[in-house]
Amino acid sequence: MAQLDILAFGEPLMELAETKRGEDNLYLPGFGGDVSNCAIAAARLGAKTGVFSHLGEDKFGSDFLELWDKEGVDRSTVVVRPGTRTGIYFISYGPEGHIFTYLRKGSAASLVGPADLPLKAIENTKILHVSGISQAISGSCADAGFAAIHHARRNGVTVSYDTNLRLRLWDLDRARAVINAAVGLADIALPGMDDAQQLTGLDKPEDICQFYLKNGSSIVALTMGKSGTMIATKSEVQVIPAHPVNAIDATGAGDVFDGAFLTEWVKDHNPFRAAAFANEAAALSTLGQGAVAPMPTRAQVEAFMAQK
Numbered sequence: 001m002a003q004l005d006i007l008a009f010g011e012p013l014m015e016l017a018e019t020k021r022g023e024d025n026l027y028l029p030g031f032g033g034d035v036s037n038c039a040i041a042a043a044r045l046g047a048k049t050g051v052f053s054h055l056g057e058d059k060f061g062s063d064f065l066e067l068w069d070k071e072g073v074d075r076s077t078v079v080v081r082p083g084t085r086t087g088i089y090f091i092s093y094g095p096e097g098h099i100f101t102y103l104r105k106g107s108a109a110s111l112v113g114p115a116d117l118p119l120k121a122i123e124n125t126k127i128l129h130v131s132g133i134s135q136a137i138s139g140s141c142a143d144a145g146f147a148a149i150h151h152a153r154r155n156g157v158t159v160s161y162d163t164n165l166r167l168r169l170w171d172l173d174r175a176r177a178v179i180n181a182a183v184g185l186a187d188i189a190l191p192g193m194d195d196a197q198q199l200t201g202l203d204k205p206e207d208i209c210q211f212y213l214k215n216g217s218s219i220v221a222l223t224m225g226k227s228g229t230m231i232a233t234k235s236e237v238q239v240i241p242a243h244p245v246n247a248i249d250a251t252g253a254g255d256v257f258d259g260a261f262l263t264e265w266v267k268d269h270n271p272f273r274a275a276a277f278a279n280e281a282a283a284l285s286t287l288g289q290g291a292v293a294p295m296p297t298r299a300q301v302e303a304f305m306a307q308k
């Protein structure tokens, strides 16, 4: 297998997004799962990406295999696990934005453990991408996340980590313990502002970035919604402005940011330029419903940047 830019480890989820049409409450089918979203977003922008997970022996599992093939995402290490199911989530919309409801307990992906890791594929990628959700879904996945990260580090592979805090999956104390330990082993920390405030107990973006730098990361990309992204390295801190849009659904926007950021960073290791590109891609991804359908192509991002 040719070397990948990004290998993403975590759970793909079938998606059903509420479409309130008149009195009827219909659900639009789609695809989600944070790290699969990241891999697809990056592939649409030209990166060589792959996913590692286990899928259920069901229609949704085959749908994911087809989706990744169509999107050019390598899935050669993905395993369909006999007798298991693929996880599902529903998106509803409230005054505060989207609300997720999960049907994922005992899913194929949650059964992954350290012994299942594709060690050769981890050695053969430039970046291993893991998230808080990848580790929240079960004890064995928490262990597998750490084992994957340690294996990547031992082999000189860059590790990126999105904190993606989901308190429907675990309590804050355990989430803090696992995520703060794992992100401290990652070269690139990708926290969102709300997550970071809860995980660090800090308020100000500058303090949060310093927390992640002291915790062990060498690059922090703190996404702050309409306020843009704060990029911090040991020698420089900059806020990269957001491109304002009338968002329809922010589901997956953080994952698109991750995919776009890593796609650009891997080319020249310039996190400031990467964040400027990724802010545009993430803004565009909020203009449609669901996680994967509205992800932009490189041509769309470039045209959007030119409008600024």
Ligand SMILES: O=C(O)C(=O)C[C@H](O)[C@H](O)CO
Pocket (backbone or CB within 6 Å): 011, 013, 031, 032, 033, 034, 035, 037, 089, 100, 133, 166, 251, 252, 253, 254, 255, 291
């Ligand atoms: O919440 C999760 O576990 C998901 O992966 C569903 C969504 O696709 C994801 O959260 C969007 O970031």
